[in-house]
Amino acid sequence: MSGPAKVACITLDAAEQSLLRQWVSQGLLPNFGKLLKESVTSATRNPEIIYSGTLWPSFNTGVWPGRHDNYFYLQPDFQGYGLRRFLPEHLSVDSIWNAIAQQGHRVALIDVPKAQLSRTSRTLQVSFWGEHEVLHPLTCWPPSLEQEVQQIAGTDPVGACDLVRQRPQELLRLKEGLIERATRRADLALAVLARGPWDLFALNFSEAHCAGHQLWATRDPKHPQFRADFRALLGEDPLLEVYQAIDHSLGRIVDALGRGAFVLVLATHGMGPRYDAAAALDAVLCRLDGLDVPKASGPIENVRKMWLQLPGAVRGPLRRLADLLYDAPRQRERATRRFVAIPTTDNCGGVRFNLRGREPKGLVEPGLPYQELCDWLERELLSLVNVATGAPAVARILRGDLLFAGPFRNQFPDLVIEWNHAAPIPAVRSPRIGELRVESPNPRTGDHRPKGLVLARSTDLAPHALEGAMALVDLAPTLAARLGVELSGIDGKPILDFLPQHTHV
Ligand SMILES: [Zn+2]
Ligand SMILES: [Zn+2]
Numbered sequence: 001m002s003g004p005a006k007v008a009c010i011t012l013d014a015a016e017q018s019l020l021r022q023w024v025s026q027g028l029l030p031n032f033g034k035l036l037k038e039s040v041t042s043a044t045r046n047p048e049i050i051y052s053g054t055l056w057p058s059f060n061t062g063v064w065p066g067r068h069d070n071y072f073y074l075q076p077d078f079q080g081y082g083l084r085r086f087l088p089e090h091l092s093v094d095s096i097w098n099a100i101a102q103q104g105h106r107v108a109l110i111d112v113p114k115a116q117l118s119r120t121s122r123t124l125q126v127s128f129w130g131e132h133e134v135l136h137p138l139t140c141w142p143p144s145l146e147q148e149v150q151q152i153a154g155t156d157p158v159g160a161c162d163l164v165r166q167r168p169q170e171l172l173r174l175k176e177g178l179i180e181r182a183t184r185r186a187d188l189a190l191a192v193l194a195r196g197p198w199d200l201f202a203l204n205f206s207e208a209h210c211a212g213h214q215l216w217a218t219r220d221p222k223h224p225q226f227r228a229d230f231r232a233l234l235g236e237d238p239l240l241e242v243y244q245a246i247d248h249s250l251g252r253i254v255d256a257l258g259r260g261a262f263v264l265v266l267a268t269h270g271m272g273p274r275y276d277a278a279a280a281l282d283a284v285l286c287r288l289d290g291l292d293v294p295k296a297s298g299p300i301e302n303v304r305k306m307w308l309q310l311p312g313a314v315r316g317p318l319r320r321l322a323d324l325l326y327d328a329p330r331q332r333e334r335a336t337r338r339f340v341a342i343p344t345t346d347n348c349g350g351v352r353f354n355l356r357g358r359e360p361k362g363l364v365e366p367g368l369p370y371q372e373l374c375d376w377l378e379r380e381l382l383s384l385v386n387v388a389t390g391a392p393a394v395a396r397i398l399r400g401d402l403l404f405a406g407p408f409r410n411q412f413p414d415l416v417i418e419w420n421h422a423a424p425i426p427a428v429r430s431p432r433i434g435e436l437r438v439e440s441p442n443p444r445t446g447d448h449r450p451k452g453l454v455l456a457r458s459t460d461l462a463p464h465a466l467e468g469a470m471a472l473v474d475l476a477p478t479l480a481a482r483l484g485v486e487l488s489g490i491d492g493k494p495i496l497d498f499l500p501q502h503t504h505v
Helices: 017-025 030-038 051-061 096-102 145-153 168-194 207-219 228-234 238-257 278-288 297-309 312-336 368-382 472-482
Strands: 005-012 040-045 074-076 083-085 107-110 123-127 139-141 198-205 262-267 270-273 339-342 348-353 394-399 415-419 427-430 434-437 446-449 452-457 464-471
Touching (some): 005 238, 005 472, 017 030, 017 238, 017 270, 030 238, 030 262, 030 452, 051 096, 051 472, 083 312, 096 107, 107 168, 123 145, 168 207, 168 238, 207 228, 207 238, 207 270, 207 446, 262 472, 278 339, 278 348, 278 368, 278 427, 278 434, 312 339, 348 368, 368 394, 368 415, 452 472, 464 472
Parallel strands (some): 005 198, 005 262, 040 464, 107 123, 107 198
Antiparallel strands (some): 040 452, 123 139, 262 452, 339 348, 348 415, 394 415, 427 434
């Protein structure tokens, strides 16, 4: 092996593919643009609707969500009606990175979200140096690496991006912090590559993810949270500046890898304006079931609003406690209802039934009564209208039975709602519920879109664009196959177009 890695996987978390393509065509992302020209490229297919929380576990394990059991950081807890914090170490399926390491290969992972890697003399892992979801403090294997990481890259200049408020100075600090983090990430990558050679080297850029959620409105005059007066401080397009910093670092890493490596670059999923009705979902469900919207929710929402006005430094250490306190009054109420909204990322809605035999005080009979209630609820939700536009507020609804087939089906929502993201949804209306305002406490201005983009570059592949979309679960098995590691018992399989034997006609 001549270079520092045989196979390299560089992921751009939540980097919107339409922006990548637009900025490549304008010559603004020269390194990504060069890779795009030199690679076999394809769209990717993520888990449907509820992809943003399930994507990383699916990528790491090569199985779809019903087989790895993770969709959000808070999931139903079956002892009662509460929520449990789901951490990456709770995943019940092993990672493909471990399967590769077990075959004797040397594996290095940097900030790959939710990736499990066993600790051996052949593995290296940096976790939570600068991830979007800050679930643990910086963790390194081997432990001696921690000091080196601090020396080379310092501490994360951003931290938990969701603690940032939509205020110009805070957004400016966020933008500058993300640019800094993307830059130092390349320093970290180069130092780890210098410890090679690696059979597999994987690194994730989290910066486009944080920037997309927090900075989306700063570049979008049509967004209701756009503020023209922020521009003097923040510039015309803060998101572009963050993407350019990523592009620069990507170029440095790809140069260091040299031409001998197989390089896979994945823009995991996308980003667009955060237009949804998630905040009104539970009130909608109450009205549909003929219940008053719970009295407790007014004061709770007011306290939550005040809470979110506090500086991030105050909220940060108390965030977990705040989650618990916010949810506590809902637990008793969930036991008394036939169906409730359960937390998911805002870009979709989750509905869970209080099912006899599954929930401790189930009210809905399984079988036909459950199916009929699903059908009815689906029709009612699809009839919701965005009062601002008259268009449907819900784009589509899928059943948990279909989306999450597998041993963990019961831990997921029963219905998953895709909002119509075309326009802001200030209120929803239907003949049965009347009108309900959507007042979101979430200050994010951008949220996810499902499309991903993958590039594979290797001297044994002829650059071309593929039609169709590659399943997310096929990507890690492809990296394994490039190292001669065959896997069985998972949903994913190697992508022939990315393997050397394949001759494209
Ligand atoms: Zn996100
Ligand atoms: Zn973030």
